[in-house]
Amino acid sequence: MAEELALTIKDFKSENEVRWCPGCGDHAILNAIQKAMASLNIAHKDYAVISGIGCSSRFPYYMSTYGFHTIHGRAAAVASGVKCANPNLCVWEITGDGDALAIGGNHFIHLIRRNIDINVILFNNKIYGLTKGQYSPTSDRGFVTKTSPYGTVEDPFVPGQLVLGARGTFFARSVDNNIKLSQEIFEEAAKHKGASVVEVLQNCMIYNNGIHAAITDPKMKKEHQLMLKHGEPMIFGENEDKGLVLECGRLKVVKIGEDGVTRDDILVHDVTEPNGFVHQLLINMALPDFPVAMGVIRAVPGPSYDEAMVAQIEEVKSTAKIKCVDDLLTSGNTWVVE
Amino acid sequence: MSKETKVIELEEVAIRFSGDSGDGMQLTGTLFSDASALIGNDISTFPDYPSEIRAPQGTVGGVSGFQVQFGTRRVTTPGDYAHVLVAMNPAAVKANAPFMRPGGTIIYDQDSFTEKNFQKAKFSTDNPFEELQLDDYFKIPVPITTLTREALKDFGLDNKSILRSKNMFALGLVSWMFDRPMDYMESFIQNKFKKKPAVVEANLKVLRSGWNYGMNMQHMTPRYIVHPAAIEHGTYRNINGNLATAWGLLAAAEKANLELFLGSYPITPATEVLQALSARKDLGVKTFQAEDEIAGISTTIGAAFAGDLAVTSTSGPGLALKSEALGLSVMAELPLVLVNVQRGGPSTGLPTKTEQSDLLQALYGRNGESPVVVLAASTPSDCFHYAFHAAKIALERMVPVILMTDGFLGNGSEPWRIPKMADMPTITPRIAKNAETYKPYARDEETLSREWAYPGMDGFQHRIGGLEKDLMGNVSHDPENHQKMVEIRAEKVKRVVDMVPELEVCGEQEGDLLVVSWGGTFGHMESAVREMRSLDHKIGLAHFNYINPLPANVHEVFSRFKKIIVCELNMGQFAAYLRDKEPDFKYEQFNKVKGLPFTVHELCEKFEQLLEE
Ligand SMILES: Cc1ncc(C[n+]2csc(CCOP(=O)(O)OP(=O)(O)O)c2C)c(N)n1
Ligand code: SF4
Ligand SMILES: [Mg+2]
Numbered sequence: 038m039a040e041e042l043a044l045t046i047k048d049f050k051s052e053n054e055v056r057w058c059p060g061c062g063d064h065a066i067l068n069a070i071q072k073a074m075a076s077l078n079i080a081h082k083d084y085a086v087i088s089g090i091g092c093s094s095r096f097p098y099y100m101s102t103y104g105f106h107t108i109h110g111r112a113a114a115v116a117s118g119v120k121c122a123n124p125n126l127c128v129w130e131i132t133g134d135g136d137a138l139a140i141g142g143n144h145f146i147h148l149i150r151r152n153i154d155i156n157v158i159l160f161n162n163k164i165y166g167l168t169k170g171q172y173s174p175t176s177d178r179g180f181v182t183k184t185s186p187y188g189t190v191e192d193p194f195v196p197g198q199l200v201l202g203a204r205g206t207f208f209a210r211s212v213d214n215n216i217k218l219s220q221e222i223f224e225e226a227a228k229h230k231g232a233s234v235v236e237v238l239q240n241c242m243i244y245n246n247g248i249h250a251a252i253t254d255p256k257m258k259k260e261h262q263l264m265l266k267h268g269e270p271m272i273f274g275e276n277e278d279k280g281l282v283l284e285c286g287r288l289k290v291v292k293i294g295e296d297g298v299t300r301d302d303i304l305v306h307d308v309t310e311p312n313g314f315v316h317q318l319l320i321n322m323a324l325p326d327f328p329v330a331m332g333v334i335r336a337v338p339g340p341s342y343d344e345a346m347v348a349q350i351e352e353v354k355s356t357a358k359i360k361c362v363d364d365l366l367t368s369g370n371t372w373v374v375e
Numbered sequence: 376m377s378k379e380t381k382v383i384e385l386e387e388v389a390i391r392f393s394g395d396s397g398d399g400m401q402l403t404g405t406l407f408s409d410a411s412a413l414i415g416n417d418i419s420t421f422p423d424y425p426s427e428i429r430a431p432q433g434t435v436g437g438v439s440g441f442q443v444q445f446g447t448r449r450v451t452t453p454g455d456y457a458h459v460l461v462a463m464n465p466a467a468v469k470a471n472a473p474f475m476r477p478g479g480t481i482i483y484d485q486d487s488f489t490e491k492n493f494q495k496a497k498f499s500t501d502n503p504f505e506e507l508q509l510d511d512y513f514k515i516p517v518p519i520t521t522l523t524r525e526a527l528k529d530f531g532l533d534n535k536s537i538l539r540s541k542n543m544f545a546l547g548l549v550s551w552m553f554d555r556p557m558d559y560m561e562s563f564i565q566n567k568f569k570k571k572p573a574v575v576e577a578n579l580k581v582l583r584s585g586w587n588y589g590m591n592m593q594h595m596t597p598r599y600i601v602h603p604a605a606i607e608h609g610t611y612r613n614i615n616g617n618l619a620t621a622w623g624l625l626a627a628a629e630k631a632n633l634e635l636f637l638g639s640y641p642i643t644p645a646t647e648v649l650q651a652l653s654a655r656k657d658l659g660v661k662t663f664q665a666e667d668e669i670a671g672i673s674t675t676i677g678a679a680f681a682g683d684l685a686v687t688s689t690s691g692p693g694l695a696l697k698s699e700a701l702g703l704s705v706m707a708e709l710p711l712v713l714v715n716v717q718r719g720g721p722s723t724g725l726p727t728k729t730e731q732s733d734l735l736q737a738l739y740g741r742n743g744e745s746p747v748v749v750l751a752a753s754t755p756s757d758c759f760h761y762a763f764h765a766a767k768i769a770l771e772r773m774v775p776v777i778l779m780t781d782g783f784l785g786n787g788s789e790p791w792r793i794p795k796m797a798d799m800p801t802i803t804p805r806i807a808k809n810a811e812t813y814k815p816y817a818r819d820e821e822t823l824s825r826e827w828a829y830p831g832m833d834g835f836q837h838r839i840g841g842l843e844k845d846l847m848g849n850v851s852h853d854p855e856n857h858q859k860m861v862e863i864r865a866e867k868v869k870r871v872v873d874m875v876p877e878l879e880v881c882g883e884q885e886g887d888l889l890v891v892s893w894g895g896t897f898g899h900m901e902s903a904v905r906e907m908r909s910l911d912h913k914i915g916l917a918h919f920n921y922i923n924p925l926p927a928n929v930h931e932v933f934s935r936f937k938k939i940i941v942c943e944l945n946m947g948q949f950a951a952y953l954r955d956k957e958p959d960f961k962y963e964q965f966n967k968v969k970g971l972p973f974t975v976h977e978l979c980e981k982f983e984q985l986l987e988e
Contacts, residue, residue, distance in 0.1 A: 105839055
């Protein structure tokens, strides 16, 4: 293993003043990513942070790494090009719910389907922040905003469902105010070979304050969040006495100690299960009937596009007759005019 | 009756092969052309096919054609009109009659001249030739279907496979008539169907039957002799514009010592660029078939940011989708090449037909003040040269460059003298060297281009983006800064003029009429001007390959002529551009938007008329 690089969070801060609104969830996410990068033992020069457009997408300016603030919706495609150009890089895509799931929806699913080794951090504040408060593809039906004064008449995407539908190999969820959890997840995402999508529930102080409060409220957190850990039973609750079981193809909340339920009856989390059935059920869990699943929900190994691309080139090269452009130009049918 | 073959010696001949899109006429034409080039004729080809892959059989809409002109002297166009038409059915005769030279020869499959096929081709009588007023033409009816069936009767093939080899009979026959070497075609068939020996045998049998038929029917079929052309010595190959474009980019990557990345989405007639580069894993090319054209250019921008020679290829509708991202590369000042193989528009337009109507889109089709360098290739083989130079300019000046070709160039082919890489110019990308002093938007004083530093380079870490920026790449909303940056980006493109060769005039250097053209029309323009000069007209041709910036001497060249006419396959886009850039002149126009190249004939007519006025 390479020698420890001993980078600290300071090495990742840029001299630019951070311009997000005070109290915006983005600050904490920035912090968690910087911490994760410092502890990953990857050379500073090899990080590239690519974003689209939105409040969240200002992110690269607040980092000291290579960064590219691109155009609305296209970060996934730009990041894909970066990774293919140089597969040694550790590439991060920073995107919002509008950026990734509305204008950039096509690129989002195709990045996942190709399984390019990029860490996608999806800042989900369920609103268009930068354009000052219109509903987004993750806003709930009936949600009232400036462009839906009578409430929306459409259902939202659940980002994790899209990830699974696009054959995603990695999906995790965190909340902005849990920096420790975010950092852990970001590190896992970075280590995963392939497209890793992390949905961070983010609070927009100005246009959608409190949208995730029921989930993130420190007082209710133990009841309303299920912290998933690979290999451990799915237990939650103030007294760690609630758990999940699978019954007739559906999840069910049970109480340990009641109706003869013991810890051993509780479902054990397996991030590596290729069949996405349980992962899908976990992704869909919502208040009030269920806690919201947090942590790494899915992390299955699979061939990454960038590795396969390099391997294919190497393989073809190893037996190729054409080694340079001169060889190419003179290959096939040619004739000489004296 | 004499059994002597009539032998006709010609300087150049144009042949048009045509049939149903399933009849294999493109392959027939290609093989015939390659064989012609191999024996030393100069050639120029033009495939003309319908956009439906299999339009209803036997209908005029389903006719696929391939025209080749070959000759003893330099051949610059596939020929306005064909001397010989090979028609596999009545619809092919109908579709191609307008492209025939008066009194030309029509070889047709007699077996297909049935009432049913007349109806499908919407003839109202059972005499198509009379109906099309082709009575004066020399017609050679050949029972191609029957003879093919006969040749293959012992092969145990199904009817479909038998009918599929009809084209080989036609090829054999025409090869006899023009004395083309059979060995080339034979070895092609052997290679192509290597894994199916039965198919090889069948095709070879039919090919030879066609040749023998010509020989045995000498009294009916004339034989033509076209001597080899006197061309510069060297090693040659046949190449079409799309392949030449792909290879020019490969050559540039090798010269610049960079990896080549292509992000692209299939679209006619540009797809072959993507296909040709996808086949070049042996040279380490990274091709990325994106989910759409936006992703095509966005991945390309990412690859440019990360240090590759980054290219995206498309046609008009795709160029439209790429506009916003192209603006990002203008703003970020990243080197990339966008190849636009033009087709008929607007909207889906005429996908398989050629046109030059994307010029203003390329020059101006973006939000904001967003200048890019625009180049245009002029022949199938010089696509290599201009693709190479597009990459050179992009890398040495840190600008996006659009290379314009078109369907006529992309699909058309001609013999090409193969260059040696050692003779190609150097390419020196502006890769940053000094981390201590690096500022992302510090500029070279002369060229105003910035330096390129990409992820993985230690000590050069920086941020760029689509927002207006300052010297360091950081966001700036300062009004003075914006004004300055807009001016610098424009000036930077203007200064590319020092990489642009002076405009040269073919023909008369001063005189009565200057013909102005750009891009893929070169062959026709050159032929027309040559013809006009042979009639002692004082006429010259100024053909443009560099559109933005224009060559430095345009004003001087234009001043030498009494009249100027701008000829283009659109409604006058280059003329409008010239009126803006060189307002001191009066520009006549000749425009055509039929999805077809100019004909030399119509050009000469127009020039005559203008000279008489
Ligand atoms: C092509 C284009 N269309 C629209 C916009 C305007 N726009 C900028 S950001 C944005 C939505 C941002 O929402 P989100 O992605 O959720 O990011 P947030 O601001 O919430 O972090 C929109 C509509 C744009 N910049 N570009
Ligand atoms: S508008 Fe909302 S999302 Fe944007 S910076 Fe302010 S709080 Fe954050
Ligand atoms: Mg948002």
